[in-house]
Amino acid sequence: MQTGDRIHHMDNLRALAMLAGVVFHAALAYSPLMHPIWPLADAGHSILVDVVAWFLHLFRMPLFFVVAGFFAALLVARRGMAGLFRNRGVRVLLPLLLFLPLVLISMHWLTMQAVANVAHPSPALVWMRDWIEQHGALPSLPGWAHLWFLFYLLLFTVLVWVASALGLRRLGERIATLSPLALVLLFPLPLGVALAGTTAPWPAPEFVLPSLWAMAFFGLYFALGCQMFQQPRMLDHMRPFSWLLLIGAAMAYAVLFRLTDGFALTRPTTFRHAMHAALEAYAGLWMTLWCMLAGKRWLQQRNATMRWLADASYWTYLVHLPLLFAIQYRLLDVQLHWAAKFAVAVLVTFAVSLASYQLLVRHTVAGRLLNGNPAKMQQLD
């Protein structure tokens, strides 16, 4: 890889992982599993949503963290540790500090409006209405919302320095030299141990303090991404297993879905919980690796539309949840099939976020903050 080359498939994979978040969060409103707790939960829902959405959930953020780890290693190689910290400070810390208050305030305001005005409220909205009637206000539980991944990226940036100072690179190199078969069979084991520390499917670690399971789980994916940069042929060695990974992931997920009764099983025995965690880990890792292989095969070439979408994806991810709140709270009172509401929510959210990116962000200071210097980016293209 030459210095200055743009790695298109990684950029595109990151964009797709972020844009998939919009689809996933929109789908939660029509998920039977989330119906009792999600404030946007619609009366119309389908098991089909759970089957598809939770499958996407297993590898969407892991894929993002693999890509993030890859780019972190690339930054260290090109600009050194100080360069990595400078870059993460501008691209991660600053957007987190700027957008988190806006996101939290807007979502809280939209929810309060919904509590007051929605005629067909979700069970969570009904609960909030009752609570406010009794106590005057909702209990304050601020966290990172959907921006938790930025907080974890910052933690992993610190851990990159820790790993470098402690000389852990050699350990990663040793693991990377394992045969591809051993890697795809053994790597999910520590992932499963991490997932055993939480419920299935794993929740978003939105709590203000880092959760140990999330640090270990996403950290392992991040470390895998770092190793993929250090050992560029690592992924190529897995190519012969590509379709096996996809089929294996689908089968592991099917067994998991069946065993957990669509994730509705709330109090499994310790053994069954461990088995669920292992199945989640295998399905998630294998799908993530398949996505990496597919990305390298089909998303490698330069493409102006994908380039633009990759640039727009960060902004879209930052603003999509308040937009979904605004749209889906209104849709609660609209008489339509859930699939139509889902399509409207996704399409309008994409349309507003992408249009606002082009009109308000791309050529402004915000665009430079999220995507970097446009002249430099063009040079890399």
Added chain:
Amino acid sequence: MNGFGTNWFASDAAMVGKLIVKDWQVYQKQLAGFVAGLLLALGLVGMGTPLLAAAGALLLLVLLLVVGSYAIQSSVMLERKEQTQPFVMSLPVTPMDVFWGKLLANLVIFLVPFLLVTGGLLALLLTTPRPDGAVPWVVVVALFMLAQFCVSLCVVIAVDSEGWNVFAMLALMTLIGPFLYWVTWMPGIREHLQGDAIVWSRQVLGLIGGELAVIAIAILIAGVVHARKTSFL
């Protein structure tokens, strides 16, 4: 260049910066280990179960104590003991440059985990249903830990005796338990600990003022002693 008439400030700020970077680089491996331990402890607290949270909180406190005493032991005491300190004589620096270099390097090394721990605990209190009234208590205890570290560091810088340094460190560490008990039951703090209001009572402000004064006095005395030295050693 002796006593109170001496130039108290460093003669070359850039050189002091280099001395700080030198200490940072020498001890960054150990510091990285401590930071990893602190993240582990914060992660344990973040798991939310009472047992793991208690284990995490204890680990935070222990690591903070260890990181402070380790930095002091290795960057000042060990340099004297192993006689690697005289290398500074080959540099174009004054004794006060070395004083500020050592003081600031150790503060930087300690403040990274200190801010991580204190910030984490304050964030935990302020953003969860736990009573916010404990915020002043956390600030008072955190500043006590900082003061304890600063006094230990200043004693080590000022006193050329390993025995006295170890005694001072142990004595100060022994004070942590009684101090925790004392401030927890102190009027002006005790009655607000379980409440949601953050009350900066007269006692809390007095303690914070006292702790900041102790830090300033320790640095002042160590500076005076160091400025009186006629040589580096």
